[in-house]
Amino acid sequence: MDADSKGNAVEAAGAKPRRGHGVSTAYDTLKQEILELKLRPGSPVDETELSTRFGMSRTPIREALIKLANDGLVVTLPNRSTIVAPLDFLELPSFYDALTLMYRVTTRLAAQNRTDAEVVRIRKFQTDYAEAVAAKDVSRMIEVNRHFHSMIARAGKNRYYIELFDRLLDEGRRLLRFYYSSFNDELPQVYLDEHEKMVCAIEARDVETADRIAKQHADQIVRQIQSYIVDDRRLNGDIAF
Amino acid sequence: MDADSKGNAVEAAGAKPRRGHGVSTAYDTLKQEILELKLRPGSPVDETELSTRFGMSRTPIREALIKLANDGLVVTLPNRSTIVAPLDFLELPSFYDALTLMYRVTTRLAAQNRTDAEVVRIRKFQTDYAEAVAAKDVSRMIEVNRHFHSMIARAGKNRYYIELFDRLLDEGRRLLRFYYSSFNDELPQVYLDEHEKMVCAIEARDVETADRIAKQHADQIVRQIQSYIVDDRRLNGDIAF
DNA sequence: AATATATTTCTTGTCGACACATAAAATACA
DNA sequence: TGTATTTTATGTGTCGACAAGAAATATATT
Numbered sequence: 001m002d003a004d005s006k007g008n009a010v011e012a013a014g015a016k017p018r019r020g021h022g023v024s025t026a027y028d029t030l031k032q033e034i035l036e037l038k039l040r041p042g043s044p045v046d047e048t049e050l051s052t053r054f055g056m057s058r059t060p061i062r063e064a065l066i067k068l069a070n071d072g073l074v075v076t077l078p079n080r081s082t083i084v085a086p087l088d089f090l091e092l093p094s095f096y097d098a099l100t101l102m103y104r105v106t107t108r109l110a111a112q113n114r115t116d117a118e119v120v121r122i123r124k125f126q127t128d129y130a131e132a133v134a135a136k137d138v139s140r141m142i143e144v145n146r147h148f149h150s151m152i153a154r155a156g157k158n159r160y161y162i163e164l165f166d167r168l169l170d171e172g173r174r175l176l177r178f179y180y181s182s183f184n185d186e187l188p189q190v191y192l193d194e195h196e197k198m199v200c201a202i203e204a205r206d207v208e209t210a211d212r213i214a215k216q217h218a219d220q221i222v223r224q225i226q227s228y229i230v231d232d233r234r235l236n237g238d239i240a241f
Numbered sequence: 242m243d244a245d246s247k248g249n250a251v252e253a254a255g256a257k258p259r260r261g262h263g264v265s266t267a268y269d270t271l272k273q274e275i276l277e278l279k280l281r282p283g284s285p286v287d288e289t290e291l292s293t294r295f296g297m298s299r300t301p302i303r304e305a306l307i308k309l310a311n312d313g314l315v316v317t318l319p320n321r322s323t324i325v326a327p328l329d330f331l332e333l334p335s336f337y338d339a340l341t342l343m344y345r346v347t348t349r350l351a352a353q354n355r356t357d358a359e360v361v362r363i364r365k366f367q368t369d370y371a372e373a374v375a376a377k378d379v380s381r382m383i384e385v386n387r388h389f390h391s392m393i394a395r396a397g398k399n400r401y402y403i404e405l406f407d408r409l410l411d412e413g414r415r416l417l418r419f420y421y422s423s424f425n426d427e428l429p430q431v432y433l434d435e436h437e438k439m440v441c442a443i444e445a446r447d448v449e450t451a452d453r454i455a456k457q458h459a460d461q462i463v464r465q466i467q468s469y470i471v472d473d474r475r476l477n478g479d480i481a482f
Numbered sequence: 483a484a485t486a487t488a489t490t491t492c493t494t495g496t497c498g499a500c501a502c503a504t505a506a507a508a509t510a511c512a
Numbered sequence: 513t514g515t516a517t518t519t520t521a522t523g524t525g526t527c528g529a530c531a532a533g534a535a536a537t538a539t540a541t542t
Contacts, residue, residue: 260524260525260526261524261525261526263525263526264525297526297527298525298526298527298528299527299528300525300526300527301525301526301527304525319533320532320533320534321533321534321535
């Protein structure tokens with residue numbers, strides 16, 4: 001399972017790793033792998049193993065793990081190994097609540113504070129998303145979707161909302177990944193339309209409409225995740241009969 | 242200025258510091274000092290100096306600083322000394338906005354989800370606050386105020402809101418500290434009354450009232466900070482004439 | 483004298499090693 | 513056979529040291 005993952009991220013021989021690139025590469029790589037579920041939720045993360053894998057000392061690994069712990073992507077058990085943060089289904093209601101609120105607030109603020117340049121950048125992600133849908137590249141869809149909404153939050157220019165929202169979007173990315181097998185071809189089109197309306201409202205500086213669409217969009221996503229979970233339950237439930 | 246601060250946090254000789262208490266003591270102490278403005282915003286934080294001061298290696302100091310950086314209390318300049326996060330007045334509008342929203346959301350949720358035990362604990366902080374007001378202990382007032390609202394957020398039981406709110410409350414603590422000289426004796430009583438109404442609404446599970454009081458309370462605090470800043474400007478403005 | 487270059491200094495980023503704490507394994511005991 | 517205790521093993525927490533990078537100082541050059 002992790003046999004081939006060893007050594008594939010080792011710096012190429014002869015490369016000169018700049019001072020301080022150790023932590024960032026470890027952090028970025030691990031974050032990506034956690035979000036894409038290449039590292040399974042709950043699985044242990046061995047510092048020593050990572051240090052050999054990344055070809056660096058344990059110190060930068062350690063610092064990267066602390067950052068990941070602060071992002072909520074990893075849980076540190078004192079004196080014992082740290083593990084990839086589990087997907088806690090009991091906390092899903094909190095997640096839905098916060099996600100919906102942040103969708104609304106960031107989209108509202110974007111409609112208020114956007115610059116023209118930011119609208120252009122948001123539209124770029126929207127076309128990227130459309131391409132991913134056309135290509136049926138689910139992985140890319142999930143990633144671009146995250147960037148799309150993150151860009152909207154940035155146009156809102158509230159540092160606190162941006163950080164929380166990014167975190168929620170990452171968590172959502174893990175959830176969607178977890179259930180991406182049940183993705184059917186209908187839903188992406190709904191998202192695409194909602195995104196379009198959202199961009200238009202932001203461009204028109206129509207705060208109330210932006211708010212309404214954001215709420216609608218959030219509800220849509222929450223319903224989707226919930227339906228995934230129901231489907232999942234049904235599969236496991238078969239055994240009981 | 243920092244002459245007497247050296248060595249006052251060194252572990253007593255002969256004490257056996259448990260494994261892992263290094264980072265937490267450094268983290269807690271530094272956090273406290275930053276929030277109380279004993280460490281001035283923008284001032285450099287030297288790892289080596291701290292390691293001698295706390296009587297431990299640079300490694301745990303480093304890890305504590307990374308955590309503080311993630312809390313936004315410290316800014317790390319690559320290959321350069323890290324500094325205590327400056328109070329950025331340009332970001333105050335964002336801060337007001339987020340603080341108000343979090344006041345409302347957490348108080349709403351507390352009214353919805355509180356247990357009886359939590360109401361008791363919230364009331365405890367309320368009486369502590371009253372005592373601090375009676376004793377005119379501004380420092381304690383600011384600290385207890387933070388715990389009071391943090392406890393309300395905890396009663397709301399949304400992890401994401403709790404974390405963001407705690408961070409905002411800490412930032413607010415620094416701001417209040419910065420201007421605490423202008424504290425007059427009228428305002429604390431207003432807060433006390435509002436807190437009382439807030440607890441009653443939470444106890445009665447009256448979500449709408451809780452929301453209204455929270456907004457009112459947030460506006461009150463924002464106005465206070467703003468008036469402080471206006472007074473501050475006026476002082477500096479005199480030079481221009 | 484002013485600018486450009488070399489040197490020194492100082493702090494961070496990284497390393498390898500060691501000691502401690504916890505879990506798992508092995509043993510003793512009822 | 514099941515439970516309590518000791519032993520081993522594995523991985524973390526901490527340390528001291530070294531090297532790289534940037535600012536500050538000194539030196540050289542026009």
